[in-house]
Amino acid sequence: MIVLHEVCKQFMQGDEEAHALKKISLEIKKGECVVLKGSSGSGKSTLLSLIAGLMQPSSGTISVDGKEISKLPESFSAQLRRKNIGFIFQKFHLIPHLSALENVIAPLIPENLSPNSLEEKAKAVMEQCGIAHKAKMRVNRLSGGEQQRVAIARALVNNPSIILADEPTANLDETLSMALITECETLKQQGVTQLIATHDPLFFELPFVDRIIEIKNGEMIL
Amino acid sequence: MRRFGKSFFIFFILSLLIFVLASVLMIADAIKLELNTTLKTLPQITLQRFIAGKQSDVPLERVEALLDIEGITAITPRVWGYYYFKPAGVNFSIVGIDAYEEQYSKTLSNLTQHFDIKLLEKENGMIIGEGVKKILRENYYTDFFNFITSEGKWQRVHIAGVFHSDLALESNDLILLPKKLAYAIFGMDEHKATDIIVKVANVKEIATIVQKINERYPDMRAITQDDIRVSYQNIFDYKSGFFLALFSICAFAFFIIIYDKTSGLSSEEKREIGILKAIGWSSDDILKEKFYESFTLSLSAFLLGVTGSLFYVYALQAPLLRNLFMGYSALKPSFALPFSVDVSMLVLLFLLSVPIYIAATLIPAWRASTLDADEVMR
Amino acid sequence: MHVRYTFFALLFVLGVTLMGQCIYFFSAHALSPEKIASKEAFSELVGLPDLALVNEAHYVRHRSLSGVFAYFNESPELLEYFPSTFVYRYAPYSHPSRIERVF
Numbered sequence: 039m040i041v042l043h044e045v046c047k048q049f050m051q052g053d054e055e056a057h058a059l060k061k062i063s064l065e066i067k068k069g070e071c072v073v074l075k076g077s078s079g080s081g082k083s084t085l086l087s088l089i090a091g092l093m094q095p096s097s098g099t100i101s102v103d104g105k106e107i108s109k110l111p112e113s114f115s116a117q118l119r120r121k122n123i124g125f126i127f128q129k130f131h132l133i134p135h136l137s138a139l140e141n142v143i144a145p146l147i148p149e150n151l152s153p154n155s156l157e158e159k160a161k162a163v164m165e166q167c168g169i170a171h172k173a174k175m176r177v178n179r180l181s182g183g184e185q186q187r188v189a190i191a192r193a194l195v196n197n198p199s200i201i202l203a204d205e206p207t208a209n210l211d212e213t214l215s216m217a218l219i220t221e222c223e224t225l226k227q228q229g230v231t232q233l234i235a236t237h238d239p240l241f242f243e244l245p246f247v248d249r250i251i252e253i254k255n256g257e258m259i260l
Numbered sequence: 261m262r263r264f265g266k267s268f269f270i271f272f273i274l275s276l277l278i279f280v281l282a283s284v285l286m287i288a289d290a291i292k293l294e295l296n297t298t299l300k301t302l303p304q305i306t307l308q309r310f311i312a313g314k315q316s317d318v319p320l321e322r323v324e325a326l327l328d329i330e331g332i333t334a335i336t337p338r339v340w341g342y343y344y345f346k347p348a349g350v351n352f353s354i355v356g357i358d359a360y361e362e363q364y365s366k367t368l369s370n371l372t373q374h375f376d377i378k379l380l381e382k383e384n385g386m387i388i389g390e391g392v393k394k395i396l397r398e399n400y401y402t403d404f405f406n407f408i409t410s411e412g413k414w415q416r417v418h419i420a421g422v423f424h425s426d427l428a429l430e431s432n433d434l435i436l437l438p439k440k441l442a443y444a445i446f447g448m449d450e451h452k453a454t455d456i457i458v459k460v461a462n463v464k465e466i467a468t469i470v471q472k473i474n475e476r477y478p479d480m481r482a483i484t485q486d487d488i489r490v491s492y493q494n495i496f497d498y499k500s501g502f503f504l505a506l507f508s509i510c511a512f513a514f515f516i517i518i519y520d521k522t523s524g525l526s527s528e529e530k531r532e533i534g535i536l537k538a539i540g541w542s543s544d545d546i547l548k549e550k551f552y553e554s555f556t557l558s559l560s561a562f563l564l565g566v567t568g569s570l571f572y573v574y575a576l577q578a579p580l581l582r583n584l585f586m587g588y589s590a591l592k593p594s595f596a597l598p599f600s601v602d603v604s605m606l607v608l609l610f611l612l613s614v615p616i617y618i619a620a621t622l623i624p625a626w627r628a629s630t631l632d633a634d635e636v637m638r
Numbered sequence: 639m640h641v642r643y644t645f646f647a648l649l650f651v652l653g654v655t656l657m658g659q660c661i662y663f664f665s666a667h668a669l670s671p672e673k674i675a676s677k678e679a680f681s682e683l684v685g686l687p688d689l690a691l692v693n694e695a696h697y698v699r700h701r702s703l704s705g706v707f708a709y710f711n712e713s714p715e716l717l718e719y720f721p722s723t724f725v726y727r728y729a730p731y732s733h734p735s736r737i738e739r740v741f
Contacts, residue, residue: 041571062627089482090538092537112542112543113542113543113544116540116541116542116543116545117540117542119538119539119540120539120540120541121540123540125538125539127538131531131534131535132533133532133533133536144536145539145540146540147541147545147549148542148545153643155480160433192539196540258521286671291689291691293661294689295687295688296688296691297669297674297677297678298677298680298681299679300678301678301679301682302685302687303685304680306703308703308705310705310707312704313705313707314707315705315707315708335666340686342696350693351696351699353686353690353699353700355684355685355686357683364683367679367683368683369684370676370678370679371676371680372684375645391690401683403647407694408707423680426673426676426677427676427677427680427711428690429689429690429691430680430684430689430690431680431690431691432683432690433685433690433693433699434690436682436683436684455703457685459689459691483702483703483731487674487702487729488687488702490729490730490731490733491687491701491702491729492687492702494727494729494730495657495701495726496725496726496727497727501723501724501725501727502721502724502725503725527671552642552719556642556646556648556649557645559649560645560648560649563649563652563653564652566656567652567655567656570656570659570660570663571659574659574663575663575665583721584721584725585691585692585725586692586722587691587692587693587694587698587719587722589692589693589694591690591693592691592693593690593691595668597667598668598669598673599663599664599666599667599668599669600668600669601660608659609643618674
């Protein structure tokens with residue numbers, strides 16, 4: 039499903055080159071739930087961004103569902119991202135002046151569906167995430183936990199086959215974290231591939247997690 | 261992607277600019293249309309006499325002499341001028357015509373609202389424009405008016421008719437009198453005329469005839485119908501005066517809006533584009549959305565501006581703006597301009613606003629959407 | 639989505655209003671042949687050019703028949719009748735060399 043072969047990523051920090059990832063090779067099967075463990079700055083977020091096609095690797099190849107995303111033209115990679123991948127960002131990355139409902143609908147707009155079916159789909163997934171009651175509210179007026187749930191709803195609205203989550207429980211209390219974990223379990227049962235980058239210990243003991251991969255200084259620790 | 265407050269402000273300013281420009285250009289076009297309607301019925305040649313550069317009366321003997329010139333079919337001396345009515349502080353234009361003959365009465369009855377032929381026959385009746393009637397009524401003259409002649413005597417003249425309101429733009433300040441009365445009021449020498457109008461057999465010969473007249477009488481200046489056409493074309497000098505000021509202000513305001521748009525998107529807008537890319541929008545989708553946004557905004561601003569200006573000019577008669585075109589005299593006609601839409605003017609306004617605004621929105625959006633989503637979001 | 643439809647509705651309404659206005663004003667305010675005929679008859683009778691829009695001074699009221707001295711008639715300096723002289727230009731054949739605006 040997701041295959042990384044000797045992927046490297048370097049960033050320029052002033053005049054110096056910083057190696058975010060060093061020769062990562064990884065294979066994640068369809069339906070697997072993998073947890074990426076590592077401290078901040080270890081490269082977990084970079085890895086997730088590369089898999090989602092949000093940036094290009096400096097070297098190496100990344101394939102998702104058999105398609106090498108580093109070589110796809112921009113419109114195809116956007117379509118892949120839209121239809122197959124749901125991304126939950128660490129900082130949510132919601133559009134502040136739009137309402138919660140509008141944020142959740144956003145990934146569906148390029149599909150050119152009717153406004154009614156857009157709303158139906160969005161509301162269904164918001165119910166699932168327990169945020170339907172705040173649909174009309176502007177996201178910059180929601181609490182951190184509520185914004186997190188909107189971000190999760192947005193990631194799920196397209197029924198993606200892959201979920202990438204970057205510190206999904208960072209702003210949630212214990213109750214909400216447990217609710218999220220239940221949601222992850224449901225997704226696992228539905229056969230959705232999940233890659234969760236986190237340092238929340240709640241995830242390390244879960245029975246439905248297939249693997250835990252540790253990343254330190256951009257390298258995979260086996 | 262609507263930041264309501266800012267979008268509304270830009271929409272409002274764009275509409276206002278187009279409204280003002282369209283209104284002014286519409287008024288200018290309508291005035292030109294009104295002028296050009298009667299151009300071909302004006303005299304072919306008008307002759308004025310100048311002494312020391314000042315216009316002076318023409319001796320009537322010259323009429324006979326000019327008839328000798330080949331190509332001239334008719335010569336008519338005219339008496340006209342201005343009468344300053346002190347109580348209202350206005351100038352009436354007085355035109356003297358030959359005593360109301362049979363040939364005129366049908367025309368006059370068509371041109372006037374109420375027409376009393378008996379008063380005309382008595383030879384001391386006048387036909388006045390609506391503006392004159394209004395001023396006289398305000399000064400308690402209803403059926404007649406007492407002119408003060410140059411000798412200080414009173415000359416009572418009855419109001420025999422008032423020109424139609426349709427002719428207000430041409431006749432508002434006009435008084436048509438028998439020539440004899442005009443001479444008496446002006447105190448002019450009866451052997452002279454204010455100017456002479458000349459009719460020619462062949463229109464193409466006008467230039468030659470004018471040359472001959474100049475040779476015969478170097479102190480006379482000829483104004484041909486063509487000259488008047490040129491004068492009408494240049495009535496609004498778009499390169500100077502009011503129009504230059506207007507266009508400069510509009511261009512300046514529009515430039516500021518465009519500069520605001522093209523000086524690059526704010527970091528917030530860039531971030532928004534990055535987020536959209538991250539959740540699966542391609543650059544095409546983003547540009548398409550930006551295009552719809554800017555197109556609907558600029559097109560609706562354009563339509564609103566033009567619709568508003570049509571209503572403002574033709575339904576409301578352009579309050580405030582008409583003072584620019586009518587001055588401050590008390591003797592103003594109703595600003596009922598003829599309706600004409602110059603499509604080329606509208607197309608030009610459209611091309612100068614909508615595509616430029618769309619380009620100014622799309623270019624920075626395109627630049628932002630070509631960046632890596634991750635970079636923009638950080 | 640709703641916003642987009644709202645804007646299209648606004649565009650449609652504006653377009654229809656614009657067409658409606660054009661049709662109405664054309665029927666009510668356009669120059670009909672009768673009006674043109676009466677204006678032509680008037681112009682032939684009186685024979686003076688220019689519209690009676692501005693009454694301030696001779697050289698604005700009958701600008702097509704004015705010459706240089708008409709502009710200086712009232713005083714040695716050129717009197718401006720704002721906004722009329724600002725809006726209407728003097729006739730180009732009146733040879734106003736002194737008041738030619740040079741930028």
